[in-house]
Every structure is written in structure tokens, then in C-alpha cells.
Amino acid sequence: MNEPSPPQSPLAVPEGMTVLQSSGLPSKTTNPYLIQLLASLPPGLRVEYFSMLRALFSGYDVFHVHWPEYLVRHRSRLGTAFKQLGAFFLLLKLWATRTPVVRTLHNLQPHEGSSRRERALLAWLDRLTTVWIRINATTEPRLPVTVTILHGHYRDWFASMPAPNAVPGRLLHFGLLRPYKGVETLLAAMADIADAQVSLRIVGNPASDGIADEVRQACRNDGRISATLRYVEDAELASEIGQAELIVLPYRQMHNSGTLLLALSLARPVLAPWNQANAAIAEEVGPGWVFLYRDELDARVVAETLASIRQRGAIAAPDLSARDWDKLGRQHHDAYASALRAAKEG
Template sequence: MLDGARGRTGDPRAGRGEERGRPVRVLPSFGVPRPTTNPYIVMLAAALDAQDGVDLRRFTWRTALAGRYDVVHLHWPESLFAARSGTRRTLKRWAFLAWTVRLAVLRTPVVRTVHNVEHPRDVSRLESLGLRAVDRLTTARVVLNDVDAQVRTRVPTACVLHGHYRDWYAPHPRHDARPGSIAFVGLVRRYKGVEGLLAAFTETAREGPDLTLTIAGRPSSEALADAVRGAAARDPRVRARLGFLDDAALVQAVTSAQVVVLPYRHMHNSGAVLAALSLDRPVLVPDTAVNRALADEVGPGWVLTYDDELTGGDLLKAVAATRDRAPGARPDLSRRGWQEAGRAHLAVYRAALGRGRT
């Protein structure tokens, strides 16, 4: 495989975009977008396609193992192991390891966007080996917030803020916020603290009899679905809208709320927070360094935080703080345009090519 790669590309150090005027050929870890593809990936791909200096390929295993490209850009590399059958997953594991060998031998620069602080824990030993190999091969890191940019690592780090969703959701009609309405929107998973939100909301029954809580999204388990349905049966103020949300349904759920609450147990980079802000709805989130920085960035009154465990008092304060928001008010997302993100990524690719892998 490596001999074939050399035959197609010639000198491993040649053909990496150094030729003046030729776009940098970038192989990302995502393929052609599907209807269920993360909007972040779709918008990033569009931003890169719009850059004259980028020739963005689409991932296939054939291209990865035998194609021509100058830079690899990885997002959630563990997703490359996904398969419907055990046999296919095993084949992908070995293909991934073979790919890391090619990248090492040809000294192909690897750019890694750090979406999560840690590697996933639910991977096999072979998959973990592949992910550790990627860590060693990484030439440059892209982080999505200013806080992570301050962390010192062995490779250079560039901060390219997660872009907004304003253009993405623009085609869908918005709704007027219902006074006193609280919403959780997105995949309902245990780490997102939905059960804690339901318990905290129960505490508001005396002081907030007119409040409502909507849980909108697809549960990851029947146990979570039952917990939400049970809360709705006990408290008429709780509304369950369980199931997949397309973009129009998500816009309806978010914009109908006075405040969106996202009580994740471990929150770092959150597309859901930016989705709510892009739809001009304030959010209540855990007090973390990343969320405090976001609050400073977007302006007062948009990112509200709470300490430790979420309580009914936190919900009541959030509703009171967002009740008199001026009509037409919008958070400041001017640093999060996708055109700027495209240019910043191109700069990272060119810098990675200039350094090579050490």
C-alpha cells in the first residue's frame, strides 16, 4: 500500500501544496454530507469550498489509503470506526491503523479539531491504539473557544471559534416566545442532565405555577423517555415532545421558549448553546470557564449560569432575568462568521504544511 502511495505521489515531501498558486488539497474525516450530518460540518465544508486556496476532498477509505492530498483534517476520528456490522467495524479498525502508517511514512501534516476534551471511553483496544497514533501524528490543533487556546500543548494551537447557525436556520419560520416557558432542546442523553432539570422544575411549583417546561428531542434510551413521560404525567406544566427534531421543529421549539436550559453535567463546546443564541434566545448553562467567556463575548443577559447542581431557584431567576428582553434584541455573534472560519482554517493548513511533522 505504501509503495503504491509513493508511486502515485512521487517524493513524499513533494506535491503538498508548496507549488505557488495551487490550492491546498485537504482530506477531512467526513464524506459527502447527509441529511443527518452535523450542521457544523456542513457549514464548515461550505466555508472551505468557498476558499480559493482550498481544494476540499471528501473522505472515502480509497482516497485515504491511496489518494493524493496535502493535509488531513480530523474531526471526531472515532466516527470513522462506525459500522452496521462487527465485520465491517473490524475492517475499518485495521484500515485506520494502515492509514496512520501511511501518514507517518509520508509525513503528511495532520490537523485536529478538538471538539471534546477526552477520547471516548466506549472504544475497543484496537480503536484506542489508532486514536493514540493520531495524537502522535497531529501537526496542529484547532480549538473552538478562547479558553482551550490558552492550554499549552506540544503542537501549535489555533482558535477558530465555532460558527453561528443564523444562516442555517434562516429558512424556517420563528415563533413568539411564550412568557414563562422553559425548554430543553436536543438529543436527550443522560449526561445532559435532563433528569436533574425535571427535578429542579418540580421545585418551582409553588412560586411558578404558570411556568412551563418543554423537553424536545430524541431520547437515547427508553429509561430516559419514561422519566420524561412520567414527569409530564405528574406535572401538567411539563410537556414532552420526544422524537427526532428536524430543523423546522428545532426552530419552533427554541423560539417558542423564553429561555433555553441546557444543564449538561460536563459542558465544554456546545453546538446547542450556539443554536439557541443564533435563534436569539437566552440560555441557562453550568458555570464553566468556557461559558463565562461566551457570556462576555455575546453581551449581557444572553448566557446565564448556575453553580453546582441546578435548582428550582436557578430556573426562577433565569425566567425573571429574561422576562423583559427588548423586542428584536440579538446576541453579538460577530466573531463567529463562517467566511472568517474558512480563512482561518486555510491559514492553519498552510502553516502545517510549512512545518511538516516533527
């Protein structure tokens, strides 16, 4: 289960190794993490994008899975049934052909609830996994092999987009608004902040009508709170982040956060719950960028963090050098090659 030593020479892999990604053809709403990963892969590696027909009936050397629940979920019950049937035959094919599976551990488990059938399919996929990729070194390794390839930064992605100066007192919570992200906790803390110069922006697409209604009600109750409840383009997001004095992420579950790294990539400090993963990032990027709290977020924590940011003055940008994509692309190539070699030797 321990990570193997980095190879001293390239692994023997077939010319033109083909990797099927579990994500579809990139679009404007595709997670930039995936787009940057695909762009960073070395020349000579062939990438295929997922469709169930391609997965079932085409040939490929490695199957790379990111968020496995998306393979078995659909908005409708009928759609879910069809996707799960397709997933069953896909897993059967992977098992019969001994096609290696590489799995990136973005989350330790799906954030929303799952059915018994879904859990059974995902457990089967786990058993078929040849190489696990953890994107932070605090994730518990899994058998048979786990390698660490850190989550890359977003500096290059947003480099061409102007970011305005921070607005004093501006708090920002952004990203897909899902139940585990604790936006209602942030709204409650904001209601207890007496300082009229503190404002709160909520930016992102709500996962449910209930979350949207709660945010809209808070905006009506407090003129310091405003929201953009939809998907926003990258340039607009960069502007929102740039105007924030502090990014606040009151997540109930937080292990790997692209949102946190996005904020740091645009040199904005972040307030987040304490855990080993966040503490490791705080140490990695340098002091004054990641502020951690224990227990529940409240008005006192927010006020103390704003005071700390103002007292620190100008400091060096966050150190994200360990997350450069050129290096991460080579590491992914090596992980694919390791999985393929293990499948052939097994």
C-alpha cells in the first residue's frame, strides 16, 4: 500500500497508450481541473472522452475515473436505471478484459446519499481499481497501490483575466452551493456581525431550491448580503474573487477543495475548518493565507480573521510551486503506465 519510489527511467508502455477518461468531451462548464490535467499530459498519450457506447465497445489501455458517482446517476429515475445498467456491463468488461482502472480520490465518498444498487456498483469499481491517486498526502492510502499527485493550481487558467482590488470587509462564498458546504452557517454568522462595513457575496449555482430560497431570504433581510445564484463564467468569477478581502468556506465535509486552491491561485486568503488536509495546505503555501477554525463558524471567528489579514500587511504570494501542471502531467503518465504494467504482470 506504500507509495512506490519514483521510477528512474520511463516505464515500458505501448506506443500511443490510450486512456479513457470518465469525463465527457470538455465544455465551458467542465471543471478546469480536468481541462488543465488533460492539457498537461505528455505528447504521445492518447486521450478518449467518455460515452457509454465508447466505454463498452471501443478499445483503450487504461480507464481513469474521477467522480465515479456520475457514472451511475441521472436526474430522473429512468435515466439512473439506464446508467446503472450500462455501468454494470462496463464493469463486467473491465473485469473480463483486465483493463486497469486508475481512480483519483477527489472525495472519500459521494457527498449526497446513494442507493443500495449504486453502492454495490461503486464497491465493484473500487475492487477493480489498480492504482489510486490521492491529491493530498493526508488521504489514507488504499490497496493495491496509492500514489500522491497533488491537486494543481489555477494560476495559469486565470492569468489572462484581470482581478480587481479587494473591497474592504467583503466576504465571498463561491462555487456550487451544496448542502455539505454550510452556506446557512455563514449566513447565520453574518447576521451576528454588527459591523456595517462587512458585506457578504454568495456566488454559485444552488443544488436545490431550498438553498436558493434561504440565500434569497437572507439578502432580503440584510442589505449587506447579495448573491448571484447561477453558474458564472471564469472572468466574472475572477472579478468576484478579486473583490473579496476574505474567502469563507464553512464546509461540514472538506478533504480536497478546488475552491480553496482557486482562491489561493488568485492570492486571496481563505477561512476554512481545521482538518489535516487544510492544515497541510496552510503550511505548504506559507503563513497568512489559510486561516483555520475549529468547531462551528461564528461572527467572532470572521471578525478575528479579518483583523489578522489587516495586521499582516503585504506578504509574498502563496507558494503553489508543488502544484505546477507540467510536473503533475508527467506524474499522471507514470501512474497510467504503472497501472498498465501491473495489469500485464498480474
